[in-house]
Amino acid sequence: MTQRGNRRELLADAATEVLARDGGRGLTHRAIDREARVPEGTTKNYYPTRNALFEAIAHHLAERHVAALEALCTHIPDDVGPDHVTALYAAMLHRMSGNARAQFLALFELHLEGVRNPEVRALLGRISRASVDTAVQLHSAVGRRISRRGAGLLDAGMLGVALSALSLPRDLVGELGLDDADGIGRALLSLAATRDHGALEVLTDWAG
Missing domain, CATH: 1.10.10.60 (Homeodomain-like)
Incomplete structure (x- = not known):
């Protein structure tokens, strides 16, 4: 370089x-x-310009995100199972509020900027498409099917939970169970793979 x-x-x-x-x-x-x-x-x-700054950050995060997911999909083990996929998404939720906190806070700011900035919006789309493609490939690797719409719901749910966990009062995060990365990961995966008529039952099961 x-x-x-x-x-x-x-x-x-x-x-x-x-x-x-x-x-x-x-x-x-x-x-x-x-x-x-x-x-x-x-x-x-x-x-x-400020627009150039926002676009540079969006490009930087998109490059990192896409490269990481491409590497993940390239090295899926032959013996991967559904539990591994669930653990992976739980780990992602942990990272969003842990060692990758700064990247995700910046990402949320970019989503606000993307409402007005088409270049940023396009780069955010690249990030989301990579997440959707990865979800579809991971489910296929463990013998399960997920539609792109389901994978999109999963991606949006992950971002929404992470945003709430980072921005809400800690006591409320605990009260709502938003700090339960394992449970939320399972619920989001189940919801994403479930047809609309079964969505309420999935959410009810998670809420306990």
């Missing part, structure tokens, strides 16, 4: 951290310069 490529990646990483920590209002060229520890004006040379 060229030095310029390395600098772009450095700035995109720093911009992701700033967006996650300070939100859209705090996403400034100077804040990214400080986060990346580069001379003032560096970020503006690479990404002259």
Whole structure:
């Protein structure tokens, strides 16, 4: 990778951290310069406008997300079973509020920006399509079928649960069971693979 490529990646990483920590209002060229520890004006040379900043972050997260899911699908073990898939989605929920918290907070900010910015919206679509494709492939690998609509519901449900778990008061998160990654993972997978007429029963079973 060229030095310029390395600098772009450095700035995109720093911009992701700033967006996650300070939100859209705090996403400034100077804040990214400080986060990346580069001379003032560096970020503006690479990404002259705020739109360019948002698009750079969206592109950065999309590249990482798609690459990770492609690697996952390329190395699905021959003995993978339904329990492994359930554990994987539970682990994803744990990561959203754990060591990948900054990336997901930035992603939620991008979803708000995507309402107004078509370039960001297109990159978010790339992330969602990769998640849907992966869900379909994983279910197929364990001998189960899931439609793309079901996989889309699963993706949206994962994001919604993660957003609530990160933004709601902790006592309410616990009261609603939104910190039960294993249980929610099972419920979302079951709901996604169930026809509409069975959805209520799936949710009722999870609610206990």
